Structure formats: structure tokens, C-alpha cells
Amino acid sequence: MGDVAMTVPVICGMIKKYPAVKITVLTKSFTAPIFTDIPNVSVFIADVKGRHKGVVGLWKLYKELKNLEIDVVADLHHVLRSTILKQYFRLSSIPFVQLDKGRTEKRTLIDPERSTFKPLKTTFCRYADVFNTIGYTIADNEMQTLLPRKIPNSFSDFSRKGNYQLIGIAPFAAFKGKMYPLELMEIVIDQLNKTNKYKIILFGGGAKEIELLTNWEKQYENCTNAAGKLSFSEELALISNLKLMLAMDSGNAHLAAMFGVPTVTVWGVTHPYAGFYPFGQPESNALLSDRKKYPAIPTSIYGNKYPDGYDKVMETISPDVVVLKISELLANKV
Template sequence: MVTNKTNHILAVRLSAMGDVAMTVPVLLGVVKKYPQVNITVLTKGFTAPIFENIPNVSVFKADVKGRHKGFLGLWKLYKELKALQIDAVADLHNVLRSSILKQFFKLSKIPFIQVDKGRAAKKALVNPERTSFIPLPTTFERYSEVFNKLGYPITISEMGTLSKRPITDSAKSLINPKGKKLIGVAPFAAFSGKMYPLPMMEKVIAALNSTNKYQIVLFGGGKKEIEVLAKWETQFKNCANAAGKLSFSDELSLISNLKLMLAMDSGNAHLAAMFGVPTVTIWGVTHPYAGFSPFNQPKHHALLSDRKKYPAIPTSIYGNKYPDGYDKVMETILPETIVQKINEILKTQD
């Protein structure tokens, strides 16, 4: 543990979006419990809006494809960061890039604590010949341990969520709830092993649309995703497609005002949860035991594929690997089950 109290901490988390979002509850807890602390988050420019208006938290944008690219670029980045009078570094990423930065900060004898990603334990978890199946520490616990070693212990119960943001004019132009509950659907994920089959998701949206009780906002990105969501927007009268129409900051304002988010084991789930939005997640070949469940969401909000039928689940941490015959694991989660769960949660809000 670092014994000398520090006042300016650099928190490093460059990617991915979901992992960046998962830093928010921890940082909120730290600055609330230790109001003398200022935190600068080193992240990519795209994710900077996540940290807007958090007291005592600012963002330094890493230009990893430009002036901070490569070894010399990282040296330049170190010099720029050192000029901010950093007292200690909380490396919440622990990759080659941040490990190089660690060596530079050693030159100034600035404490640099790296997150323990638990790589060996995660490798054991996805081993089909595993001898035990128990939950690993959550990402929030792993992040908090870094601050604990810096002398700022923080527990899960002391972490927090962001306040609702005003819906921007651009976001308002997309929706017309007319007394309906605003719910989000983010049907995509980085890997197919984490994505609910689109024909089945269409059935979910059709069922939600038919109730006429909900305004459904569709989230995604990329040309093919936008094409699918645009089709659903046309097909279902209570659907609005946000993909490709809003800035990231505008999307966050909209997400913060949702009554519920339906998502995969993906970044959108974590974006919703960091605002305290009830979040239903659908899990394929990944599993909550790896520690990536959205913040402060009840266990029953996670809908899991059938491990009795597919005992090798989880087959990978990120959903990018699965054995033959495991491409249809999500078909064990019926659209009716998802719709029932959403209706059940929203009913409690009446």
C-alpha cells in the first residue's frame, strides 16, 4: 500500500467502451469518499463523454493513433502527463501500452499500481475440463483493489451511479413517447458468441411493440447494424433508431433517461448500468462468473443460456471462441422469456 496520501491520481483505461464505463462507479465512490482527491482519466477521445460533469474528475485524451503512437509517442504522453503533477497512477487497463508508461513513471518514482486481471483464473474458468465453477472477483472489485493499494480503500457499497442527464435536442427529435415508457434495445455485440439471434430479437421487439406501452429506442453502430435497426424502425411503429444519428454524448443523455435497457454482454449494458438504469442482459457463451456483469444489477436481470445442455459455457471470456455445436446456445433463451422479464421489471415501476 502507498503510505503517503496523494491528491492527484491518474486513472488509465483506454478501451474497450464497456470496461471504460465500468470505471465510473469506482471513480464516483473514490471522489465521494475522498473529496480531497482529483482524478485525471487517461482514455481515448471517443469515450471522454462518459466522464462529463463528474466532480473532481477530468479527462486526458490519449491520441494512440497520432502523437502518442508507438514507443516515442508514449514517451511524449508520459511527459505531458507528468506536467499535470500526477502523484500516483491507477492502471485499470494493464496492457503493453500502460506497462511501458509504468517504466517511464518509475523514473520519477511515482507510484504505479496495475489492476490484476486474474488471467490465470479466467483461463481456468473457460476450460471445459474445469473442476470447479465459482464466480471470480468482479471488474469493480479488481478496480477497487488498485485504489486500495494506493491508500484509498473503496467497497462496492460505497460506489455510485451517475445522475440522469437532460435529453439533448438531437435526442429529443428521435423520440415521441407520448406517455409510453422509454426502453432501450442494443441487440449487437463484438462477437457472435455474445449476440442473440436477430430473428429471435425481432420477435422480442415485435412483442414489446404490440403492447403499445413502450417507446423502444434501438442502439448500435456500423453500416450493417444500422441497416437492421433502420428496418425495424420502419417495421414497428413504437421503434426509434438512434444508431448513426446521434453523437455519443447525445446517446448517453438518452440512455440515462431509459426506464430499462435490454442488451447483450456488451458495452451498452454497462453504459446503462452506470446511470442506474435497470438492465436486462442476455448471455451466450460468456457468463457472469467471469466478473463482467453490469454494476449493481440483480442476478435475475441476467438471462443465461442453458448450461445443462451446453456444459462448456463459458467457452471464452469475450465470446470470440466456442466449440462445435455451441453456435446456437442462445436459442435456449426464448423471446417470451425475455419479454416476460422486461414486463416484470417495468411493472414494478408503476
């Protein structure tokens, strides 16, 4: 989901710079709402578990896409499925340009014996490189964020209560190596709750996550849980109205950033240098684990691998630091 959200600033910039271009986004049904109301952008659903499953299904998908009279394909994913599609498109001589994921550089970055430590090309630049190759240049400063959407009715009253600022908190990540300890996150929530300056909206998914967030909602009067209550489209609209999002190195950070929402991210065994830093966010919004104490960071690109003794790296980021960063950013928005 994060990778899909990161395409948005590039696509929006493309549409603004080249208004005669029509873009068809091939994506799964769940992520389709990300592209709602972007001018000149339509969505084609890839039913990879149904009619587009397997090699035969991808052939059907190719035939359906070919009927759209596509002039060129920009593959911003570069996985096995899209590589198979590339072979089919060759039969039609339709240009098909694939993303360079920079796998070699990323392997070097996570090597504990690395000789250098410097930022890699951002994912946004890698996406732009694909469009550049097909003849549509797009620079960093030409990329765009989305406008806010209408806040869901179920949260409209909540957002207007008193002189509060809306904060989103997404405490979960796909892997433990990217997730701030929940006991520390609860301290953050407790401190923010006690200020009575903010309304905190909790984001997540899955039964266990919803159970935890519901308990926090009951415990802290300025908290409400959005998980399990909204469609994905409604959740995006809610995120677009936040004054700030606190998230891990995860999809929710990118969803907030694609709307231009100030986004504070907490980093464990991954690192912004891998190129997955949320769009348009100052470097100071990244709260990093202590690399002096844990020099092997980043130990993986996705947070799924870390050596012995690196399971508590995020404990080097104190809740006070997180709360201070949020308070500073929101004080500047008053």
C-alpha cells in the same frame, strides 16, 4: 468501451468518499464523454494513433502527464501501452499500481474440464483493489452511479408521447458468441411493440447495423433508431433517461448500468461469473443460455471462442422469456 464504463461507479465512489482527491482519467477521445460532469475528474486524451503512437509517442505522453504533477498512477487497464508507461514513470519514482486481471482464474473458468464453477472477483472489485493499494479504500457499497443527463432535443418529443416507458435495445455485440439471434430479437421487438406500452429505442453502430435497425424502425411503429443519428455524448444522455435497457454482454449494458438504469442482459457463451456483470444489477436480470444442454459455457471470456455445436446456445433463451422479464421489471416501475 465496456471496461471504461465499468470504471465509473468506482471513480464516482472514490470522489464522494475522498472529495479532496483529483482524478485525471487517461483515455481515448471517443470515450471521454463518459466522464462528463463528474466532480474533481478531468480527462487527458491519449492520441495513440497520432502523437502518442509507439514507444516514442508514449514517452511524449509520459512527459505531458508528468507536467500535471501526478502523485500516483492507478492503471485500470494493464495492457502493453500502460506497462511501457509504467517503466517511464519509474524514472520519476512516481508510484504506478496496475490492475490484476485475474488471467489464471479466468483461464480456469473457461476450461471445459474445470473442477469447480464459481463466480470470480468482479471487475469493479479489481478496480477497487488498485485504489486500495495506493491508499484509498473503496467498498462495493460505496460505489456510485451517475445522475441522468438532459435528453437530446431530437428525442425529447419522442419521450413525451403518451404514457409510454422508454426501452433501449442494443442487439449487437463484438462477437457472434455473445449476440442473441437477430430473428429472435425481432420477435422480442414485435411483442413489445404490440403492447403499445413502450417506446423502443434501438442502439448500434456501423453501416450494416444501422441498415437493419432502420428497417426495424420502419416496420414497428413504436420503434426508433438512434444509431448514426447522435454523437456519443448525446447517446449517453439518451441512455441515461431510459426506464430499461436490453443488451448483450457488451458495452451498452455497462453504459446503461453506470446510470443506474435497470439492465436486462442476454448471455451466450460468456457468463457473469467472469466478473463482467453490469454494475448494481440483480442476478435475476441476467438471462442465461442453458448450461445443462451446453455444459462448457463459458467457453471464452470475450465470446470469441466456442467449440463445435455451441453456435446456437442462445436459442435456448426464448423471446417469451425476454419479454416477460422486461414486462415484470417495468410493471414494478409504474
